[in-house]
Amino acid sequence: MGMTEPARRPMTVEEFLVWDDGTDTRYELIGGEPVAMAPPSDAHALIAANVVVEFGKRLRPPCRARVEAGIRLPDRDDAWFQADVAVGCGPTSTKPGTVDPVVIVEILSPSTAEHDRGRKLAVYREIPSVQEILLLDSTRCRAELWHREDEQSWVVRDIIGGGTLRFASVGIEIPMAALYEGIL
Secondary structure, three states: OOOOOOOOOOOOHHHHHHOOOOOOOOEEEEOOEEEEOOOOOHHHHHHHHHHHHHHHHHOOOOOEEEEEEEEEOOOOOOOEEEEEEEEEOOOOOOOOOOOOEEEEEEEEOOOOHHHHHHHHHHHHOOOOOOOEEEEEEOOOOEEEEEEEOOOOOEEEEEEEOOOEEEEOOOOEEEEHHHHHOOOO
């Protein structure tokens, strides 16, 4: 019988935020384990840039859009996600992942859709400050806009091909075409 590896102790968020694997790989912390994120495609990066610009044009202070926003989960010290874009309306912070997000945007690519729509979406819906979650398809003009109705329930709109996205929590509307301009 070969020697077995000793079980690694799960990493805390604090440990994760100072950990460096020596590469420029981006990671999320899931269940105390660092998990590498796939590098974004060109379409993914361009849509993310459009999202930040369009939110930035419309948001009123103190609300601001942040790209590659660190998201900490309340009451959990074993998970830290990086959202493509998050809107927070609180003061800026020097600590990563301490902005309470009101709106979270994830751009789905074929390699990340399952993780973003599955695990991350479920966790994001548990964060008390989050009022809207936008999932954007990077391969075609399609959005899922999740809106919190009350503490227990969410409503989702599936928008295909166009239309306007309404973010009641921050009082803005963004045309879908603006998010996909020059990309698809």
